[in-house]
Amino acid sequence: MATMECSPCQSKKKPLVRRTDKDVSQLLRRWAQAIFLILNLWIGVQFFFFVRQFESGVGSGWTRPAGVEGWLPIAGMMNSKYLFLTGEIPAIHPAAMFLFLIFVGLSLLLRKAFCGWLCPVGTVSEYLWKFGRSTFRRNWRLPRWADIPLRGLKYLVLGFFVYAVGFMSAESIAAFLRSPYGIVADVRMLNFFRYLTGTAAIVLAVLLIGSVFVRNLWCRYLCPYGALMGLAALASPLRIKRNPERCIDCAKCAKACPSHLPVDTLIQIRSAECIGCMECIAVCPADYALGLSIPGAKPRYLHPRAVAAVIAIVFFGVVGYAKLSGHWESPIPDIMYQRLIPIAAEVGHP
Numbered sequence: 001m002a003t004m005e006c007s008p009c010q011s012k013k014k015p016l017v018r019r020t021d022k023d024v025s026q027l028l029r030r031w032a033q034a035i036f037l038i039l040n041l042w043i044g045v046q047f048f049f050f051v052r053q054f055e056s057g058v059g060s061g062w063t064r065p066a067g068v069e070g071w072l073p074i075a076g077m078m079n080s081k082y083l084f085l086t087g088e089i090p091a092i093h094p095a096a097m098f099l100f101l102i103f104v105g106l107s108l109l110l111r112k113a114f115c116g117w118l119c120p121v122g123t124v125s126e127y128l129w130k131f132g133r134s135t136f137r138r139n140w141r142l143p144r145w146a147d148i149p150l151r152g153l154k155y156l157v158l159g160f161f162v163y164a165v166g167f168m169s170a171e172s173i174a175a176f177l178r179s180p181y182g183i184v185a186d187v188r189m190l191n192f193f194r195y196l197t198g199t200a201a202i203v204l205a206v207l208l209i210g211s212v213f214v215r216n217l218w219c220r221y222l223c224p225y226g227a228l229m230g231l232a233a234l235a236s237p238l239r240i241k242r243n244p245e246r247c248i249d250c251a252k253c254a255k256a257c258p259s260h261l262p263v264d265t266l267i268q269i270r271s272a273e274c275i276g277c278m279e280c281i282a283v284c285p286a287d288y289a290l291g292l293s294i295p296g297a298k299p300r301y302l303h304p305r306a307v308a309a310v311i312a313i314v315f316f317g318v319v320g321y322a323k324l325s326g327h328w329e330s331p332i333p334d335i336m337y338q339r340l341i342p343i344a345a346e347v348g349h350p
Contacts (some may be wrong), residue, residue: 001224002042007216022217022345023282024304024305025278025281025282025307026278026279026282028115028304028305028307028308029277029278029308030115031312032066032117032118032308033117033118034123034342036103036117036118036119036120036123037120037123037124039067039128040067040120041069041120042069043065043068043070044068045066045301046062046063046065046068047065047190048190049062050062050064050065051187051190051341052309053304054334054341054342055342056339058068063333064099064329064330064337066094066095066328066329066330067095067350068186068330069095069096069099069330070091070095070096070099071186071188071189072093072096072186072189073096073100073224073225074100074161075093075096075097075104075177075182075185076093076096076097076099077098077100077161077162077165077166078173078176078177079093079094079096079173079177080095080097080101081099081165081168082097082170082171082174084171085170086167086170089327090173090174090177091134091330091331092174092177092178092182092330092332093177093182093185093186093330094231094322094327094328094329094330095322095329095330096329097216098319098322098327098328099317099319100260102251102314102315103225103229103317104228104229104232105314105318106118106311106314106315107154107232107233107236108235109229109236109314110236110237110238110307110311111233111238111275111276111308112226112229112233112272112274112275112276112291113275113276113307113311115219115226115229115275115276116230116275116276116277116278117307117308118311118312118315119219119225119226119283121190121218121219121223122216122219122226125216125217125218125219125335126216126251126258126268127215128208128211128212129211129212129213129214129215129216129258130277131212132211132212132213135212136213137213138289139213139214140213140214141214141215141260141339142214142262143217144275150220151220151221151273153204153221153222154220154221154222154223154224154226154227155224157222157224157227157229158224158227158228161212170174172264174229175350177349179350180340180347181255181347181348181349181350182302182350183330183336183337183340184337184340184341184344184347185289185331187344188339188344188345188347191345195322195345199303205269207222210345211247212259215258215259217261218256219275220259220273227272230272231272233272233274233276234270234272237294237295238276238292238294238295238302239268239269239270239292239293240263240268240269240274240278240280240281240290240291240292240293241267241268241269241289241290241291241292242263242264242266242267242268243288243289243290243291244287245270246286246288247286247289247290248285248286248289249264249311250264250286251264251288252264252283252285253280253281253284254280255283256279256280256282256283257279257280258275258279259271259273259274260273261274261280263271263280263290268293278292278293278304278306278307278348281311292307324336
């Protein structure tokens with residue numbers, strides 16, 4: 001992990017956060033976002049044709065991609081609790097658990113790196129508000145009296161799911177996931193978007209249009225997954241830190257922050273809203289004034305390449321382990337899918 005002491009009095013050693021390092025941080029992040037977005041789109045295509053072959057009754061050889069379980073965070077939370085209670089990896093939707101643990105783990109290590117570097121919804125949201133800014137030359141920010149209570153909505157939604165899962169025993173979790181509803185939970189999720197109701201279509205349209213004008217509208221106010229990542233990030237040892245001796249008080253960092261954090265007035269950012277995107281560092285015109293700091297007696301900054309490397313190692317390492325150990329695919333026979341997929345909309349909640 002490449003680090004270097006950052007002190008204005010050092011003359012022989014160069015601090016880590018140079019102009020070129022700032023630029024490469026966003027290049028690496030955009031690549032990570034693009035790769036993960038394309039991966040999710042490909043998984044979606046595979047899963048769509050996998051479902052269609054059972055709906056049409058004409059087999060076409062498509063297999064179910066286990067990665068689709070990344071869109072089942074509640075199943076991931078349930079299975080994580082099952083692992084904690086029993087010490088056993090669950091059989092149904094194990095990939096949901098591994099992906100859930102990866103994303104929470106990254107938040108513990110690198111702030112809300114999942115939100116800032118990987119989440120496809122966050123990526124689309126970011127491009128929407130940047131499109132709005134380039135088109136209308138600005139984004140709009142809700143007044144403080146509305147912004148603060150609305151930000152609490154995502155924690156309320158998260159609290160509901162934590163409450164529901166928290167009172168489930170290991171036996172009830174296993175029974176739920178083995179039920180017809182649990183088996184086709186991913187199919188029902190797909191069908192939600194395939195057959196949008198009028199109300200759902202209106203809500204989705206409002207969120208998409210609103211995201212053009214308000215930075216990360218869904219992520220900031222409504223995403224319970226982001227709320228969980230933010231709470232995990234509070235335990236992260238890393239912080240965006242500002243060196244007031246190097247700072248020139250231009251406030252560009254605060255203006256660039258997608259979470260509207262006052263980076264220019266704080267020594268370090270502890271907020272659960274920080275997504276670790278490093279955009280504030282990238283726009284800072286003063287060399288060595290901002291960095292993603294590693295704890296220690298002396299200020300030390302984490303190189304952007306190290307951030308990308310940790311994300312890649314954790315993600316591919318855990319997924320690789322799950323696949324090699326045989327705990328990635330759900331052992332559900334095709335005959336079960338053949339029976340349940342055509343009636344997925346009618347399968348009731350247990």
